[in-house]
Amino acid sequence: MSKCWTVRDESGNLLAILDSLKDATLLLEDYPQPETYLIITEDCASAVGELRRYIYERDECKCVACGQGLTLSQMYMHERKNRGQGGVRSRENCETLCFYCNLRAAH
Numbered sequence: 011m012s013k014c015w016t017v018r019d020e021s022g023n024l025l026a027i028l029d030s031l032k033d034a035t036l037l038l039e040d041y042p043q044p045e046t047y048l049i050i051t052e053d054c055a056s057a058v059g060e061l062r063r064y065i066y067e068r069d070e071c072k073c074v075a076c077g078q079g080l081t082l083s084q085m086y087m088h089e090r091k092n093r094g095q096g097g098v099r100s101r102e103n104c105e106t107l108c109f110y111c112n113l114r115a116a117h
């Protein structure tokens with residue numbers, strides 16, 4: 011089981027997933043009132059699953075590019091700014107894409 015660091019608000023809502031405590035701390039510097047958030051270490055797969063479900067429901071279960079309705083298992087959680095470019099797995103940086111739009115976004 012691989013571990014990651016998550017940023018959660020006071021109600022326990024998952025906002026972002028980071029690979030290290032340092033990255034999580036850096037991310038919080040951009041949030042208003044950073045002292046009101048929690049940084050927790052937890053199982054990476056379950057945190058990613060939770061973020062994925064949130065993104066999917068927020069985007070109303072459809073591809074944000076072409077509007078196609080998707081099931082949770084069909085959706086691709088796309089990072090607008092990819093992690094190689096300093097993007098993070100966060101609510102702000104992730105969106106729901108279908109298979110084809112995700113392919114197009116990757117090239």
Ligand SMILES: [Zn+2]
Pocket residue numbers: 073074075076077078107108109110111112
């Ligand atoms: Zn699409």
